[in-house]
Amino acid sequence: MSQPAxxxxxxxxxxxxPSGPWTGFFLMRERPGRHWMELQLTFREGVLIGEGxxxxxxxxxxxxxxxxxxxxxxxxxxxxRHDVFYQGYNEGKGIWGTWEIPPVSRGGFHIWPExxxxxxxxxxxxxxxxxxxxxxxxxxxxxEDEPLPIGIGIGLGTEDE
Numbered sequence: 001m002s003q004p005a006x007x008x009x010x011x012x013x014x015x016x017x018p019s020g021p022w023t024g025f026f027l028m029r030e031r032p033g034r035h036w037m038e039l040q041l042t043f044r045e046g047v048l049i050g051e052g053x054x055x056x057x058x059x060x061x062x063x064x065x066x067x068x069x070x071x072x073x074x075x076x077x078x079x080x081r082h083d084v085f086y087q088g089y090n091e092g093k094g095i096w097g098t099w100e101i102p103p104v105s106r107g108g109f110h111i112w113p114e115x116x117x118x119x120x121x122x123x124x125x126x127x128x129x130x131x132x133x134x135x136x137x138x139x140x141x142x143x144e145d146e147p148l149p150i151g152i153g154i155g156l157g158t159e160d161e
Contacts, residue, residue: 012043014067016090019043024111093119
């Protein structure tokens with residue numbers, strides 16, 4: 001099934017679009033859950049070509065990508081079957097977007113280069129600003145015509161006092 005890499009200029013040098021093995025998934029309403037894909041992609045001068053497989057079968061890809069805004073679009077052609085239209089965006093965490101088989105079905109997808117951590121996984125992290133300490137309240141600093149804050153200057157005794 002391997003397509004020979006086209007001869008000509010070198011592959012893309014933008015780190016968002018490395019040629020080679022990619023992985024990812026698509027989502028579909030009719031079959032809940034992630035449906036994993038294995039892809040072999042080549043990015044060269046705005047043209048994307050590739051091949052891969054998923055639970056539906058083997059497929060070929062052909063489309064375009066734009067370095068200025070990270071947009072991508074391609075057709076996924078299942079060999080001997082149907083086509084699926086993809087459009088997405090790459091902001092450095094793989095390509096994510098939507099797929100469509102008009103007018104029957106549509107869903108979301110996310111693919112990324114092998115070796116990159118799954119960018120869709122939530123990661124816990126803790127960060128907090130250092131607390132800002134307020135100066136201690138001193139009733140003597142309050143202007144005489146302003147009421148004192150509740151609890152200052154008032155005896156807070158118990159019923160026994």
